[in-house]
Amino acid sequence: MKIAVIPARGGSKRISGKNIKTFAGKPLIAYSLAAANASGLFDDIVVSTDSDDIAQVARDYGATQIIKRPESLSNDIVGTFPVVQHAIETYQQSVQQVEHVCCIYATAPFLQAQKLIEGYQRLSQATDKHFAFSVTTFPFPIQRAIRLKGEGVEPLDHSQMTKRSQDLEECYHDAGQFYWGTTQAYLSNQPMFAPHSIPVVLPRHLVQDIDTPEDWERAELMYRAYVAG
Template identity: 65%
Template structure:
């Protein structure tokens, strides 16, 4: 059995009501729910929330909200993995055998079905791997990063690389913050995500935007509108 778990707390300080705030005409969480259902990969699509407002909208878009997330898993400091473990154990207590779980973030309107499928295929192809998750490349070589210094001005973080050509530096990737496929035993044993037992699913930068600030939100809407326009040409 394969399940999707979408963590979606009710609180958000920088963007109030972020998970259900209208994004290009629909609540933000609706995009993740719809993509999960569209793929046909999941036996259940669950939303884990502490908010009845989130739960109501999640159900409207076809997700299950079979439990209220416990208070101890609904504060600002709770990570994603404990929330996913709670959902897996809930299903197991119902007598369901969970083989694979995919955590989808509620803040991923640019998520595409083919990316989820690629993640699943990687785990099926490499049975020794525990996770497969979305990454994207940095737009600029991180080895040539700068930082401000207290007395004013800037300095290179890696002085040994600052004069090198971009093509001579190793490409670097970051967590794209969209989805995390994992085997049940890996989730329940709290294996680290960013390790050699995880497979990257590389996404193009135009399909990746973290949404933590109003500026992030505006950029994500612009990317979404541009991508949808391109698809419909």
Template identity: 60%
Template sequence: MKLAIIPARGGSKRIPNKNIRDFVGKPLVAYSIEVAKASGLFDKIVVTTDNQEVADIALEYGAEVPFIRPPELSNDVIGTRPVTNHAIRYVSEHFEKPEFCCCIYATAPFLQAEYLKQGLQKLRLNSDKGFAYSVTSFPFPIQRALFLKDNYATPSFPEDITKRSQDLEEAYHDAGQFYWGRTDDYLSSKRIFSEHGIPIVLPRHLVQDIDTQEDWDRAELMYKAYVLDQTAKTVAMHDVA
């Protein structure tokens, strides 16, 4: 069995009701549910939430909400791994133990089914690995990062600040979209961002963190400019054919 777990807490301080706020015509969490369904990869798609309104919307878009997340897993400081593991244990106890689990963030409207499939495929082909997760490259060399202090800036990597961009190693960061894992590895102490994981590289135009209002505005502009435009082009091609 393959299980999708979508954490979607009700509270959000910086963007109120972020997970169910309207994003280009649909609640934000709906995009993650829909891409999980469209991928055809999952036997169960479970939304883990502490909020009944989130649960109702998740059910409306075709996910399952077999439990309401306990308070100790619903505060501002709890990490994703304990929440994911709680859902894995619940499903294993009440339904069936999954072979593979995939945590999909509720704030991932750019997620594409092809990358979910690629993650599972690579995990299956590499039996020594426990996880596969999304990453993307930084748009600017991190070796030229600056720290601002008072009225001046100091380089984070003084030895690299004058080097040419092409001479600096490209760096990547967590894309915040999906995290595949073998169930036993998820429930172990193995770290995802380690030798146990396989990074799946996404193009930068399909990645946008959504933590502030500025992030939200940028994400909507990106979605309208790329995803909706691509959809319109596909429809037009089919009409011509």
């Protein structure tokens, strides 16, 4: 038994109504729902929300279960894990037991069904792994990061500044699209960023956080150029 859990809170301080705001012609959450459905992996696609409006849009675009989250899990300081855990526990109490869960962010218009499939296949075939999630590379060597100091700047690590780019280790970051895990790993609070997690590498042009109006504009331009175009 496999389910997707899409957390979609109603409140958003920086982009009002972000999860169902129109993005390139459709509500933003519709893209995550479409990819989940296209993968053919899930017995149910669950949306966890505190909003009736989001619940209705989610149903219209392919969600098969809505879980109404309590007020205690609906503020902007609650992390993703407690929301997913609540969804798993509620689903198992009312429907049936689950073996694998994929948390999919509602703000992932570049999500591809094939990457969801890859993540599940790699996790299900591994004997010593608990999670599989999307990552991508940094566009610039993070070893050469600088900080602003007064009216000037300074390197975070002076020893790295004279090294050639090709001599620096390539580094990755969470791509913020999907997080496969075993039910046991989610419910027992196993850490995500650990050796027992499998990285599913995405190209940078298919990754964009959407937290600010500037992010939104950039993401729409990227979507029209790389996906819709």
